[in-house]
Amino acid sequence: MEQTIYIIAKIYGISTLRYFIIAGVFFAVFYLFFPKQLQHFKIQQRLAGSKDFLREILHSLQTTLVLSVLAFIVLFTPFKQYTQVYDQLGDYPVWYLGLSVVLSLIVHDTYFYWMHRALHHPRLFRLTHLVHHQSTNPSPWTSYSFHLLEAFTEGAVLFLIVLILPMHPLGIVLFTIAGFVINVYGHLGYEIAPRWFRKSPLFELFNTSVHHNLHHSKFKGNYGLYFRVWDRLMGTEHPDYVKAYDEVQARRFGPKAPAAATLAQMPR
Known part of the structure; x- marks a missing residue:
């Protein structure tokens, strides 16, 4: 029992440190050090308050604990023998490590989409997902701000991944880091995509x-x-997405960038 608590505490400590380092760096740059200089990158011109940030951090610490417990189950309990987790890097080609991370992100995106849609059912929304949507103007701290039940649902994707994909523990770590960085970008509240991205095929995908x-x-x-x-x-992409994106980019890059109606003018 003591060993179990020690391992979970270690995973939690590392995960919490990762949360504060990654989310904290983005928050420091965009919200503390250069908010005026980067104002034209801001998606919603209004600002969230310190109470919002504190609420998000507290919920995120709870989520991190849940994710740590789930990681412990996958890697350090008898459940592992039913998964495709492998411990020796030599069991698969070196290139597969990178491929496994990419495949994990694809599986995660599919899982997340359908889970997320389900959580927007009125009953489930009020029960769980409302906590995350208290952040109507998200920040980096919002990334893990979930209700306890949603935290379990979010983290359960790891079980699916290790059951269908051969995964080395390092691949799992890289997947969680990559996923969290992208998650922070999604909740950043600022658009930092380069100008060329709009005309790139990547815009249609990512x-x-x-x-x-x-x-x-x-x-x-x-x-x-x-x-x-x-x-x-x-058919669930918001009809105003491209207009909203173009409006922010026009603000960033000037009148040559595609212009559009402001976010405030868009109907809910």
Whole structure:
């Protein structure tokens, strides 16, 4: 029992440190050190308050504990023998480590889309997802701000991944880091995508900070996490997304960038 508590505490400590380092760096740059200089990057011009940040951090610490327990179950309990987790890097080609991370992100995005849509059912929304949507103007701290039940639901994707994909523990770590960085970008509240991205085929595939910010401000549509694929296939992408993105980019890069109506003018 003591060993179990020690391992979970160690995972929790590392995960909490990761949360504060990654989210904290983005928050420091955009919200503390250079908010005026980066104002034209801001998606919603209004600012969230310190009470919002504190609420988000407290919920995120709870979520991190839940995710730590789930990681412990996958890696340090008899459940592991039923998974495809492998401990020796030599069991698969070196290149597979990177591929496994990419495949994990694809599986996660699919899982997240359908889970997220389910959580927007009125009953489930009030029971769990409302906590996350208290942040109508998200910040980096929002990334893990979930109700306890939603935290378990969010983290359960790890069970699915290790059951269907061969995963080395290092691959799991890289997947969680990559996923969290993208998650922080989605909740950043600022759009930092380069100008060329709008005309790139990548724009048709990947989500942006504007994409997820619109979900928080409008409460519907844009359910995907990393990719636009499921939203476009299922017709759930918010109709004002491209206009909202162009409006922010026009503010950043000047009148040559595509212009659009402001976010405030868009219907809920």
